[in-house]
Amino acid sequence: MTVDWIALAGAGAGLVSAAALPFLSLRPNRILAGVPQYAMEVLGAGSVLIFTAAAAAAVLAALRRRHSGLDAAGTLVSGAGLASLLPLAGAAADRLAGDSAVARVSAGPGLWLAAAGLGAALFSFSRRLPSRSALRLAAALAIPAAAAAAGLAGLLDDLSLVRELLSRRDTFTAELVRHLALAGGSAALGAAVGIPLGLAMHRRPRWRGLISVAVSGAQVIPTLSLLGLLIVPMAALGAAVPYLGRIGVRGVGWAPAFVVLFLYALLPIAGNTFAALGAVAPEALDAARGMGMSRRQAFLRVQAPLALPVILAGVRTAFTANMGNAILAALVGGGGLGTLVFLGLAQAAPDLILLGALSTSTLALAADRALALAFRLAVSRGLRSEAP
């Protein structure tokens, strides 16, 4: 048993920053500069809760040398501290904003660093718990649950981030749907084209060089440059084919963004398909042929199932990356959550930028987890040993 240095440093840094750095920032309106608000002043008794949790986590981390059972206590304490940060900040924001409809309360460095520190401590403590322990699951669920409950109860309504969301709820939903359609649709098309392309690379050595140069070249060229390079051909395409023009294929808008995202999805999918098919042990194929399977059967019943986990990993990478990259669609008027980011940049409204960025990365993380679970079920049971 040694001291848990990560948890000790995390909890210590969380304690110091929660106490010494501005916890919240109050702006009389959206444009004026913020006035720093310290935890001890604005949280009242709540600050005691946070300080105690962080201090207790630090002590538990230092005492690990004596009792390994302290990991569970550390998980509990740092998880409770982390889960209470957002509701407490929301309640304080409500008091600070008072009746003013234009006052803005945003998170200060103290809140961010306290969350990061306690998060590191929680991660370090819970990592050593048995992987199926109830406490570990509870800690993972408690933080989003606390945030969601506080949000549904209206406790967070006075935080600037939530105000930005509430004041444009309809646009947000529309951009979210558009973002999902752009990123998901282009990645799905990327899979529909990329998997056969990978298969072709595997089967036809002569095409291999050309395909891999084209596909990896598209990946290297900056997104913005690719978007720019596509404007002229897309405009010409929309003008030349009336049907395409009617459904919105123009130099700007969703079409160039969709094409760029599609090209970006192609590389991981085609590359992984090719690598996966090549990595199937020749002995397995020989055995299949020896059992009297035809080439087609050997491919369908041996090679493809064996290659499937790696192929699906490429699809998952493409979906996750597209969720983030789709933010750039807003630059060419393609919509999506990037609209919020670039609007926030133009209006110098950091919370609007944060709203767009956080929702985008939440989408990316959710897509990653969801596909990991779904694909795990698609893979033959004997090959499922690796964690998703």
Next chain:
Amino acid sequence: MNDASGNPAAAQADSRRLRAPGWVFPALLLAVLILSVLRFDLIESLLGIRARGLLVSRIPLWELALQHLGLVAASSAAAVPIALGLGIAAVRFSESGLRALLVAAGSAAQTFPSAAVLALSVPLAGFGFAPTFLALSLYGMLPVLHNTIAGLEGVPEAAVDAARGMGMRPRQVLIRVQLPLALPVILAGVRTSVVINTAAATLGAAMGAGGLGLPIISGIRSFDPALILRGAVPSALLALFADASLRRLEDRARRAAGGKPDGRGA
């Protein structure tokens, strides 16, 4: 992934002959890049278009290209040593949980879009060079960190044992055995980082950092395809050049480490 059997390895070597004629390809890209920056009017007259507007007359293209290059060079120079140090520390002190924490935090940070990192650094650091530099340095650390950890852990246990058996101290083992053997993988991380930063630096124009993104963004706003091309062509060439030349460096390191000339794919 592709070291599995004889057949794909032979195919790899085959595709290599097709796509990698030594330093010729990067050199060619560099020549075209320089030409496009200095004499973009040649490309314009080839296509029969001409960019107008204030931007063209006010800032010469080579100045934008140098701004771009400066941003990428400065941020990579900051990101690579820090990420390398963190990666080495993570592997060396993996008992402490530092490795697990850095890997988890790094993969979570990777889902955060680079455009959002750039946009969020504006309230922290104002407009211009500083926020772009900050965002690119932070974002550029992720692939180097990831590959440093993967590279060091991929060094065969036998090599480390042999070095220890020869009486080397941990520091000597790191510097003389582990790092040289991990170098190809680490360099692949550096390449990814530089390519990502070259792309993200085009977005720096939206934060007031100039660079080759400036004509693209102005061109999109004023719907001037010729102006867009002035930024898009050189920035695409720059990214392709960075990728191709760093790949050559990687191949050299791989040969020096005694591996096969081409082990990419993962």
